[in-house]
Amino acid sequence: MSSPLTHLFPTIILEHLTPYDPRAAVPIFGLVGVINLVEGPCLICIDRVRSVGAIHGKHIVLQITSVRLQPFSTNMEHLSTTETTSQEHCMDLLTYLFASGDFYFSMTYDLTSSVQQQSIMWQNRTGLMDELADPRFYWNRALHKPFVGKAELRRLAIPIIMGFIHIEALNVNGKACQYCLISRRATARAGTRFYKRGIDVKGHVANYIETEQLPNLKYTPPVYISLSQDHLQAARRHFNDLTMRYGEVLALNLAGKTKMEGDLGDRYEAIIDRLMTEFTLKYLHFDFHTECSRFRWDRLNKLLELMQNDRVLHGFCVLDQSKVEQHFNGALRHQMGIIRTNCIDCLDRTNVVQSMIAKQVLIDQFTFLGLVDKSVKDIEKVVPVFARRFRVIWADHADQCSRQYAASSALKSDFTRTGKRSIHGMLQDAIDILVGIIDLLDIDYINVLASGNYLHRRKESPLHLKLAPLTLLCAVSMALVSAIVPIVSIPFQLAFIFAWIALAFAAIGVILRSPFQFVCLPSVFEDDFGMHATRVSDFTQPNFLPPPILESVLVDSLTTKKV
Numbered sequence: 048m049s050s051p052l053t054h055l056f057p058t059i060i061l062e063h064l065t066p067y068d069p070r071a072a073v074p075i076f077g078l079v080g081v082i083n084l085v086e087g088p089c090l091i092c093i094d095r096v097r098s099v100g101a102i103h104g105k106h107i108v109l110q111i112t113s114v115r116l117q118p119f120s121t122n123m124e125h126l127s128t129t130e131t132t133s134q135e136h137c138m139d140l141l142t143y144l145f146a147s148g149d150f151y152f153s154m155t156y157d158l159t160s161s162v163q164q165q166s167i168m169w170q171n172r173t174g175l176m177d178e179l180a181d182p183r184f185y186w187n188r189a190l191h192k193p194f195v196g197k198a199e200l201r202r203l204a205i206p207i208i209m210g211f212i213h214i215e216a217l218n219v220n221g222k223a224c225q226y227c228l229i230s231r232r233a234t235a236r237a238g239t240r241f242y243k244r245g246i247d248v249k250g251h252v253a254n255y256i257e258t259e260q261l262p263n264l265k266y267t268p269p270v271y272i273s274l275s276q277d278h279l280q281a282a283r284r285h286f287n288d289l290t291m292r293y294g295e296v297l298a299l300n301l302a303g304k305t306k307m308e309g310d311l312g313d314r315y316e317a318i319i320d321r322l323m324t325e326f327t328l329k330y331l332h333f334d335f336h337t338e339c340s341r342f343r344w345d346r347l348n349k350l351l352e353l354m355q356n357d358r359v360l361h362g363f364c365v366l367d368q369s370k371v372e373q374h375f376n377g378a379l380r381h382q383m384g385i386i387r388t389n390c391i392d393c394l395d396r397t398n399v400v401q402s403m404i405a406k407q408v409l410i411d412q413f414t415f416l417g418l419v420d421k422s423v424k425d426i427e428k429v430v431p432v433f434a435r436r437f438r439v440i441w442a443d444h445a446d447q448c449s450r451q452y453a454a455s456s457a458l459k460s461d462f463t464r465t466g467k468r469s470i471h472g473m474l475q476d477a478i479d480i481l482v483g484i485i486d487l488l489d490i491d492y493i494n495v496l497a498s499g500n501y502l503h504r505r506k507e508s509p510l511h512l513k514l515a516p517l518t519l520l521c522a523v524s525m526a527l528v529s530a531i532v533p534i535v536s537i538p539f540q541l542a543f544i545f546a547w548i549a550l551a552f553a554a555i556g557v558i559l560r561s562p563f564q565f566v567c568l569p570s571v572f573e574d575d576f577g578m579h580a581t582r583v584s585d586f587t588q589p590n591f592l593p594p595p596i597l598e599s600v601l602v603d604s605l606t607t608k609k610v
Contacts, residue, residue, distance in 0.1 A: 074094070075094050076093040076094065077092070077093045077152065077203050077204075078090070078092055078200065078204050079091035079092065079111075079114060079145075079207065080187045080192075080193070080194070082496075084118070084138070085130045085133045085137070086120060087118065087119055088118070089117065089118045090118075091115075091117075091145075091190065092114060092117065093111055093115075093145075093152075093205075094113055094114060095111075096109040096111055097109065099212050099214055102214065102227055103263055103368055104225070105155070107153060107155070108151060108153045108158065108212055108214060109151065109152055109153065110148055111151070111152065112146060112148060113145060114141065114142070116142065144496065148447075149209050149210070149211075149447065150207045150209055151208055151210070152208070154176075154205060157176065157179050157180060157181075157206070158212070158231070159181040159183075159184040159185050159231065160179070162259070162366050163378070163381060163382055164292075166364065166381075176204075176206055177206055180206035183233050183234065184231040184233060185206045185207075186496060187207050188234070191204045208231050209231075209234075210230040210232045210451075211229075211444045211447045212227070212229050213443065214226070214227045215440070217436070219430050219433070220418055220419065220429065222416075224416075224418065226262055226263075226409075226433070226437075226440075227261035228258070228259075228260055228405075228441070228444060230257070230444060231257045232254075232256050233257070235247075235255070236251040236253045238253065239452055239453065240392050240453040244392075246281045248277070248280070249281070250284030250288060252285060254394070254452045256393070258401065258444075260408065262412045262413065263368075278318070279318060279321065282322065283322060286326050287325075289387065290328070293384060293385040294361070294382070294383045295327040295329070295360075295361065295385075296328050296384060296385055296387050297384065297386045298319055298328065298387045298389075299333065299354070299388045299400070300315060300316070300330070300332045300333070300390075301333055301335040301388065301389065301390040301400060302332075302335075302389070302390050302391055303334050303335075303337065304332070304334045305334075316330060327384075329357065331353060331354065336396075344467075347399070347400065347403060350400065350403075354386065361382060361383050363412060364380065364381055365378070365379040365415070366379065386401075388400055388401055388404075392452070394445070394449045395445075395457050395458035398445035398448070399445075401441075402441035402444075402445075405441065406426065406437065409426065410423060410426055413429075439464060515557040516554075516558065518550065518553075518554040519551055525547045526544055526547035529543040530544055
């Protein structure tokens with residue numbers, strides 16, 4: 048990459064086992080780490096990035112757009128054909144993974160930790176980046192193990208996060224301000240929709256994302272449930288972790304109140320009721336689809352009113368960045384709680400509601416900073432240009448987080464992007480649903496990166512399963528041709544038609560008996576899909592309660608800096 052940022056980063060030389068040639072020097076931006084492939088260890092280096100912006104005007108945040116894979120050994124002659132194919136498959140996965148733009152890093156700022164968490168740990172903020180990183184969001188932690196004890200390499204071993212970051216300068220009533228949105232996707236129970244859902248015995252939930260909103264002011268003074276687990280104990284561990292980290296938790300459930308979602312919501316509420324005596328925990332159930340049906344999106348204002356008191360009591364973190372830079376505790380106030388939002392997959396309904404919560408909190412933050420008057424209730428009236436940008440940022444955030452989990456853009460993002468629901472948006476949602484069902488390959492690279500190892504490939508489908516879709520297509524086509532084109536006699540023609548129809552039904556039967564063979568299944572691991580129960584009655588077993596479905600938490604922070 049040719050960029051003015053190049054001089055800010057060290058350049059190291061990747062040497063081959065052959066005699067060193069200075070012309071082979073490769074500039075890099077950092078080390079993702081070392082991963083174990085079929086052939087052996089492989090060094091992953093960051094060689095292309097895109098600048099996202101600078102937090103506090105000094106901490107440059109970069110988005111990874113390309114990596115360089117350098118196997119320790121370039122001789123693959125000893126590998127079998129299958130091993131060579133597996134090696135190439137994994138390298139293709141890693142190349143595709145880091146070209147997606149889902150990973151971010153900073154050489155000088157801990158992106159894995161929220162501002163409030165950094166303020167609490169301010170006394171320890173003098174170590175190396177990998178020592179300070181929050182392991183929940185430290186995606187290449189396993190890949191950094193070979194660097195332990197090697198100071199010259201650890202300097203380049205940069206923690207990376209998976210998620211979404213947007214940094215934008217804005218002007219509010221003549222005052223310069225910076226808006227930063229950071230979403231961190233957790234490494235625990237990582238995977239894609241339909242394969243990673245619910246909660247595990249350690250309390251880790253699927254698609255866990257911590258979202259932090261940072262207005263930075265610079266101023267001149269003046270379903271499916273496993274019945275083999277104790278879900279109550281898992282939920283207890285999960286909410287214990289949340290309350291210890293964030294304080295009070297308002298659990299907002301956006302799932303429906305009818306049919307399967309209703310059964311799941313009832314059992315989830317039963318869990319919350321039993322845990323309220325142990326934790327500072329509240330519960331609110333808002334049936335998003337019912338309340339907002341027939342384009343009644345104004346009903347979401349009712350939800351904001353229901354959460355108003357809790358949102359205000361939770362507050363937000365305020366940090367004096369100038370004190371932090373001098374290694375003092377710069378926290379002026381702390382956030383006392385969070386709103387834990389979930390629907391079924393924590394993608395579409397969750398993002399719509401969280402963007403509305405974020406807008407309300409942003410008004411509170413602007414008011415605290417003196418940028419707007421206390422009477423202001425809508426930023427549309429004060430900063431209309433940024434209000435439009437705010438909607439676009441959150442819609443982009445929704446799409447990127449959704450692609451990481453569901454392989455398609457977020458549904459209902461047209462409402463987030465424009466404030467209105469449209470027919471075009473509904474049609475796009477239908478296309479995205481189809482894409483998300485068919486394309487489930489992303490779990491491959493998630494497993495490889497999170498573990499640091501490439502294990503084995505899934506066995507290929509039998510020949511008769513591979514031929515089933517083609518057989519169905521041919522049978523339907525021939526049935527139509529037989530019906531249109533006249534043959535010798537009517538009975539003979541009918542026999543042809545029924546024969547092709549029978550073959551089509553046979554192919555459909557084969558597909559329905561093995562449905563998961565006809566989507567892009569994970570090919571690296573025989574993964575735990577987390578889907579063992581298949582009947583609604585399984586949700587009401589007396590001894591097992593369902594997990595907190597999935598979640599996303601919203602952390603609001605605020606930093607000020609005197610210049």
